[in-house]
Every structure is written in structure tokens, then in C-alpha cells.
Amino acid sequence: LEMDRLQVGSPYTYELITVPIRSLDDDALMKLSSEGQLYLTLVEMQTIKAHFEELGRDPTDIELESVAQTWSEHCSHKTLAGRIAYRDENGEQRFENMLKETIFDATVQIRERLGEDDWCVSVFKDNAGIVRFDEDYNVVFKVETHNHPSALEPYGGANTGIGGVIRDPLGTGLGAKPICNTDVFCFADPSTSHENLPPGVLHPRRVMNGVVSGVRDYGNRMGIPTVNGAVYFDDRYLGNPLVYCGNV
Structure with missing residues (x-):
């Protein structure tokens, strides 16, 4: 086979698009x-x-x-970090930044009470959390949900979900070595009738199979085992599954 030249791609003319x-x-x-x-x-x-x-x-x-x-x-995460007002048995409650005034603030208080016994090395600062293991080693944890992407394209959504939590420890501090994965999945009943599916929603069996395959294949190709996990079924996850992936 003789080739004078190799054709790669197609001709392209750049055009700057301005939005008025x-x-x-x-x-x-x-x-x-x-x-x-x-x-x-x-x-x-x-x-x-x-x-x-x-x-x-x-x-x-x-x-x-x-x-x-x-x-x-x-x-x-505009909702989680947004202004929230609600009523409960104690009256009206307001948060200017719900995330900082709840999870962040509680963590700061716990660390202050622990004092010299605080085993948290880095929290809410880097790509992943770091806790002390012993005098020589720290352990890096990262967990993240990838729910709606997995609802739209289960295999790819789960792929990028587990990929992100493998990536982030690598960029934490001086860099950590990922050694194992973990996950929790929540789906609707896989035996749900097709007639009961809302418009535009994938069948939960298809979502389940795609998510499990996506997390499994990504970890296998990188040589990182999934050491534990859980699956929970509830019809409230019909429109949007919970795909919770983690890495150590």
C-alpha cells in the first residue's frame, strides 16, 4: 500500500462567535x-x-x-452553599451559607474540642480529605456523587464518577497513591414496569447494570480493586439514582 499523504480529520475554518x-x-x-x-x-x-x-x-x-x-x-453546589430559610418546631431557621454553617462549622468545633488529639490533617481545603494513620503515614479519602450524569448515561456517568475520586487523591498534598475503591448505589426497583416510567427516564434495571459496569470496568483497568459497597432499592430513586463513589 502506497500513500502520498495521510488524511487526518476534515478541513476547518475558525470562526470567532460573539454573543450580543x-x-x-x-x-x-x-x-x-x-x-x-x-x-x-x-x-x-x-x-x-x-x-x-x-x-x-x-x-x-x-x-x-x-x-x-x-x-x-x-x-x-449553589443549593448546598446557598441561602436557606425553613421552619421547624423551634421556629424559623436561616442560613446564609448552609454548607459552611452546618457541616463545615460542626467539623471545626469537633476539631477544636479534640485539641492535640485531632487526627484530621486536612479538611475542606484540598482535592480530598487527609487523616492521620500513624507516625509515618496519612490516609487520603475522597467520595463524590455522580447522580444525574449516571441517570442520563449510566456507564459513562459512573465511569467519570469513580474516575474523579481516583484522580483527586493524586492531586492532594504532595500526591497520594490510590489503593482501593468503595461505592454505594441507590436505584429504583429493577422490576419496575415500563408503563410506570416517567417520560425521558431510563429503566432502573438499565441504570443499575450500566452503573455497576462503569465503576467495575474503570477500577479494573487501573488495577484498583473495589473493596466494599452497598446497593439500596427505593422507588424514590426512579428519576435520579444515587451513585456514590469513593477512593482511599
Whole structure:
């Protein structure tokens, strides 16, 4: 076989795309958010518009999508770190930042009470948590959910879920060596009738098989065993499974 040249890919002409966000009213901003799959609120779109008005120019499509990704629920956890108001038997309760005022604050208080016996080395600061094991070694833990991606594409969603918790310990501190994986999965009843599936929802059996295969295959290819796990079934997970992956 003789070849004068190797054809790779197809011809491409670069085109800079600018989004005229400064000229959009509120309705147009929300249309851009929806049709552009940015899924940002009106306040967020108005904030982006105001920023580029200060810069005196419009954003490129890449800039706009980068902001939308950074501000997404998946990346910034807006609900968990947001302002929350609710009522219980003690009256109305308010949090300016629910995550910092609950989990963060409780952890700080516990560490203060432990004093010199505090075995936490790094918490809420790096890509993963670090605890003291003995005088020579620390142990790095990382766990993370990858729920909605796994609802849309079970194998790939679970793949990237376990991949992320393997990656993060490698970038924690001076770098840790991943030695084992763990997981907890929550699915709807795998015998659910197809007639009872909401529109756009994958069958829980398909979700279950894809998630289990995704976590298993990723770990096997990297030579990292899954040493323990759990599976829980409840019909409330029909629309969105819980895919909770961890690494040590």
C-alpha cells in the first residue's frame, strides 16, 4: 500500500462567535439561557450582562459557556452553599451559607474540642480529605456523587464518577497513591414496569447494570480493586439514582 499523504480529520475554518448579551432584555436573556443550554437564572444572566457592560464588549460563546459551567449546580453546589430559610418546631431557621454553617462549622468545633488529639490533617481545603494513620503515614479519602450524569448515561456517568475520586487523591498534598475503591448505589426497583416510567427516564434495571459496569470496568483497568459497597432499592430513586463513589 502506497500513500502520498495521510488524511487526518476534515478541513476547518475558525470562526470567532460573539454573543450580543449587552443588547438583550430580560426575556431574551432567559431565552439565551434556555436555548443555549446555560440553565442560569435571570439574576445570573443579568450579572454576566453587567460584567461585560463594564468591560465594554460582548462575550464569546466559549466565555459564556465557561461561566455557565462554573456556576452550574454540578460544579458550584449553589443549593448546598446557598441561602436557606425553613421552619421547624423551634421556629424559623436561616442560613446564609448552609454548607459552611452546618457541616463545615460542626467539623471545626469537633476539631477544636479534640485539641492535640485531632487526627484530621486536612479538611475542606484540598482535592480530598487527609487523616492521620500513624507516625509515618496519612490516609487520603475522597467520595463524590455522580447522580444525574449516571441517570442520563449510566456507564459513562459512573465511569467519570469513580474516575474523579481516583484522580483527586493524586492531586492532594504532595500526591497520594490510590489503593482501593468503595461505592454505594441507590436505584429504583429493577422490576419496575415500563408503563410506570416517567417520560425521558431510563429503566432502573438499565441504570443499575450500566452503573455497576462503569465503576467495575474503570477500577479494573487501573488495577484498583473495589473493596466494599452497598446497593439500596427505593422507588424514590426512579428519576435520579444515587451513585456514590469513593477512593482511599
